[in-house]
Amino acid sequence: MAKQNTPRPYQSWLFVAVIAFFAIAIPYSLINQPGGPMTETVGIIESSGSVPSDVVPPSAIATVRLKDGTLIQANVVSGSVALRGQVAHVRILRRVLSGAKAYEVYRTEPAQ
Secondary structure (H helix, E strand, O other): OOOOOOOOHHHHHHHHHHHHHHHHHHHHHHHOOEEEEEEEEEEEEEEEEEOOOOOOOOOEEEEEEEOOOOEEEEEEOOOOOOOOOOEEEEEEEEEOOOOOEEEEEEEEEOOO
């Protein structure tokens, strides 16, 4: 008599849980992109570096002290160079679903 391979109950639930997770996570991450009205501010770059990535060129991130004293980390737009002590022009965007802020350095200039 051949032995039947019937799935165990936890295997079925695990499969359903994984499918449900991806069914929720993927649309959420696609919809929760920065958008809507944006504001701009300036600050001083305190540090910068690149984020390890397989993408060429690697993405850069800068730590910026805004004019109100807030310390943030912002993505540096491709083509901009972020060096310590420079003035950073920062876009502040809001994510559509979560409302979280996203920061982006889009221009830099020497400090005066």
